[in-house]
Amino acid sequence: MGIIYRYFQISQDDRVLRPPKLIYEKSYTKENRPKEEAMQMYVEKAAETEYIDFLEKPYLLVSNEFKNVVKMYNKEIECRLVILAEKENQTQAVYWYIDLSDPDCIVKQKNDAAGNSTPEIFVDESKLNGLNFFKKVNHFKTSYFVGLDLAESLLRRCLVGFKLEGVAHTKEVGL
Numbered sequence: 001m002g003i004i005y006r007y008f009q010i011s012q013d014d015r016v017l018r019p020p021k022l023i024y025e026k027s028y029t030k031e032n033r034p035k036e037e038a039m040q041m042y043v044e045k046a047a048e049t050e051y052i053d054f055l056e057k058p059y060l061l062v063s064n065e066f067k068n069v070v071k072m073y074n075k076e077i078e079c080r081l082v083i084l085a086e087k088e089n090q091t092q093a094v095y096w097y098i099d100l101s102d103p104d105c106i107v108k109q110k111n112d113a114a115g116n117s118t119p120e121i122f123v124d125e126s127k128l129n130g131l132n133f134f135k136k137v138n139h140f141k142t143s144y145f146v147g148l149d150l151a152e153s154l155l156r157r158c159l160v161g162f163k164l165e166g167v168a169h170t171k172e173v174g175l
Helices: 065-072 149-156
Strands: 009-014 038-041 061-063 078-086 091-099 106-111 119-124 133-138 141-147 162-170
Touching: 009 149, 061 065, 065 091, 065 149, 141 149, 149 162
Parallel strands: 038 078, 119 162
Antiparallel strands: 009 141, 009 162, 061 091, 078 091, 106 119, 133 141
């Protein structure tokens, strides 16, 4: 029997060949979030664009349906409207920036048989206070995490454009 994960790292699926390419020279702040409460961003002209449910750049943007699923589990979570507009095709898509918490997750080094060190993330459940969608900012990289219940709800709705990777967890502070 395999490992049963309770948390997953969620990221944009790199197998999607034509995600929207956003023009975002001055559309975000140092904290990597939209400047305004509601804003419009332009999409580069392309023959075909796949509007997926989870975008990571320039910051986290999710589709309306993705946001609605997240709101079922986190009613107080702050969301900002971002309209993606294609001038040439005269189309618009509704997306949302979700302002996620950055709880104190524990990162631990793991050595493999060859002695190589790789970071392994352990989620300390005692520090989450019920969060099931959160981020971890590590230097210049932001990683996103979801709990099992939220991951299952997203998958049941056939949302696309993201991948999930199981993350180790513990209830112990010291590991």
